Amino acid sequence: MMCSMHYFTPKRCETTSKIMYHDQQIAWQAAEQSRIERGVELWVYRCQYCGQWHLTHRDPALNQDVGHFKRSQKRYSRKKGYKPRYR
């Protein structure tokens, strides 16, 4: 019988219902895989509720003031009329 489904059951966050990654590196790999396989660009952020890593469709750098994200190297200036690009 096929029981391989039991091996990898991703835990989900109780608050956000997102898949929890305990390792940031693994979360980025999943994000990369999604981009390659589905063309969906995802970002990794640390959940304030569970303390694990989640993937998000939106660039968290646009929503939150967090400094350690891969894609938030360039700081956006707080000009008037600045609009975050939501999808």
Ligand SMILES: [Zn+2]
């Ligand atoms: Zn969470």
